[in-house]
Amino acid sequence: MELNIRGRSALVTGASQGIGKEIASGLAREGVNVALLARNREKLEATARALQAEHDVSFECLAADVTDAESIQRALATLANKQAFGTLNILVHNAGVPATRPDSQLFWQDSEWREVIEVKTLGALRLARAALPMMAKDGSGRIINITGATGVAVLKPGLLHGAANAALMQATGYLASELASQRITVNAIVPGLVATENRRKWLQGIAANGGRAPEETLAALCKDLGIALGRWAQMSEVADLVAFLASDRASYITGAKIPVDGGLTLNMRGR
Numbered sequence: 001m002e003l004n005i006r007g008r009s010a011l012v013t014g015a016s017q018g019i020g021k022e023i024a025s026g027l028a029r030e031g032v033n034v035a036l037l038a039r040n041r042e043k044l045e046a047t048a049r050a051l052q053a054e055h056d057v058s059f060e061c062l063a064a065d066v067t068d069a070e071s072i073q074r075a076l077a078t079l080a081n082k083q084a085f086g087t088l089n090i091l092v093h094n095a096g097v098p099a100t101r102p103d104s105q106l107f108w109q110d111s112e113w114r115e116v117i118e119v120k121t122l123g124a125l126r127l128a129r130a131a132l133p134m135m136a137k138d139g140s141g142r143i144i145n146i147t148g149a150t151g152v153a154v155l156k157p158g159l160l161h162g163a164a165n166a167a168l169m170q171a172t173g174y175l176a177s178e179l180a181s182q183r184i185t186v187n188a189i190v191p192g193l194v195a196t197e198n199r200r201k202w203l204q205g206i207a208a209n210g211g212r213a214p215e216e217t218l219a220a221l222c223k224d225l226g227i228a229l230g231r232w233a234q235m236s237e238v239a240d241l242v243a244f245l246a247s248d249r250a251s252y253i254t255g256a257k258i259p260v261d262g263g264l265t266l267n268m269r270g271r
C-alpha cells in the first residue's frame with residue numbers, strides 16, 4: 001500500500017530507544033523527516049546517527065522534558081526554524097515512564113504517581129498545546145498517542161500506568177472532537193506486551209530467576225496473560241500502525257483507540 005507521506009514532517013517523543021525509535025525509523029522509511037525528542041541528548045544523537053545511516057531524510061534532535069512546558073516550547077521554537085519542520089504534519093506522543101518495579105503502586109510516593117501521569121497524560125496535552133500552531137491544517141495533520149493495555153484492563157502492577165493510559169485515551173477522543181475543525185485527526189494506539197530492549201532485559205531477569213530459558217519463560221508469560229496469539233509484539237508492528245494512521249489512507253479515522261496486543265485485552269486474566 002502506498003502511504004504517500006514522503007516529504008512530510010513528524011515529531012516523535014520518547015524517540016531515543018524502544019518503540020519511539022522504531023516509530024521514527026518506520027516514518028523515515030516512508031520518506032518523512034523526523035524530529036526525535038527525549039531528555040538525554042547524547043542518547044538521542046546516537047539514535048539519530050544510527051537512523052541517518054539507514055534513511056535519507058532529515059532528523060533533528062530535541063533534548064526536552066515533556067513534563068516541563070517551557071522545555072517543550074524551547075524545543076518547538078528550535079524546530080520551527082528548521083526548513084524541513086516549519087510545518088508539522090505528524091505528532092506522536094510515545095514517551096512514558098517504564099514500569100521497572102513489581103511492587104504495588106498503591107504504596108508508591110505521590111511524586112512517583114505524579115511522574116507517570118505527568119509524562120504520559122499531561123505530557124501529551126502539553127505537547128499538543130505547544131505544537132498546534134505549527135501543525136498542518138490541510139487535512140494532513142495527525143496526532144497519535146501511544147497508550148497501553150493497562151489503560152483498558154487491569155494488568156498488575158500497572159495501577160498508575162493504567163490510570164495514565166486510560167486518561168490519555170479519554171483525552172484522545174476529546175482532542176479528536178476539538179481538532180476536527182482544523183482537519184487534524186487524533187488517535188491512540190494501545191500496545192500490549194512489546195519486545196523492546198527494556199522488555200528483553202526484563203524477560204532475561206524473570207527467566208534467570210525461574211531457571212528457565214527466555215523463550216520458554218516468554219511462552220508461559222503470554223499464556224498466563226491470555227495473549228491470544230501467544231507471543232509478544234515486535235516494535236515494528238506498532239510502528240507500522242503509526243505510519244498508516246499518519247497517512248492519507250487513514251484520513252477518516254479519528255478518535256480511535258486501536259489495540260496492537262495480539263488479543264491480550266480480549267482475554268485479560270491479570271497476573
Ligand SMILES: NC(=O)c1ccc[n+]([C@@H]2O[C@H](COP(=O)([O-])OP(=O)(O)OC[C@H]3O[C@@H](n4cnc5c(N)ncnc54)[C@H](OP(=O)(O)O)[C@@H]3O)[C@@H](O)[C@H]2O)c1
Pocket residue numbers: 013014015016017018019020037038039040041043064065066067094095096097098119120146147148149190191192193194195196198199
Ligand atoms: N514496552 C512495552 O511493552 C509497552 C507496552 C504498552 C505500552 N507501552 C508504551 O509505549 C511507549 C514506549 O515504550 P518503551 O517501552 O519503548 O519505552 P522506553 O524504552 O522506556 O523509552 C521511553 C522513552 O521516553 C523518553 N522519556 C521518558 N521520560 C521522558 C520525559 N519526561 N520527557 C521526554 N522524554 C521522556 C525516554 O528517554 P529519556 O529517558 O532520555 O527522556 C525514552 O526515549 C510508552 O509510552 C509505554 O508506556 C510500552
